[in-house]
Amino acid sequence: MPDPTTFLPLKPLVFHALLALSEQDLHGYGIKKSVAGRSGGAIDLEPGTLYRLMARLLRQGLIEESDRRPAPEADDERRRYYRITALGRQVLAAEAARMAHLLSDPGVRALAAEGRG
Secondary structure (H helix, E strand, O other): OHHHHHHHOOHHHHHHHHHHHHHHEEEHHHHHHHHHHHOOOOOOOOOOHHHHHHHHHHOOEEEOOOOOOOOHHHHOOOOOOEEHHHHHHHHHHHHHHHHHHHHOOHHHHHHHHHHOO
């Protein structure tokens, strides 16, 4: 298995997509909604961007297609569902640790306080 730190730092889109999938298996629109909600609407994934991102994460082994599906009446058979892999979870955890370390720096905290006004 590759060293998770070789994927760092993650681009915000990758971080948000992996974070969404760390909570549950989702289809593309579910990922889009989760990312938009968590980012306060700052990140609005267009379909082309989303599916290029999913293809890249699949190739990298950070996510995989999921066979789990909701009840048929709540599903559309055309939807592709995704789940985070063990490697994806390790990469996400490594990025969260990297960010936490960065945010523990007093200079960074002071800058963040300035940004809040």
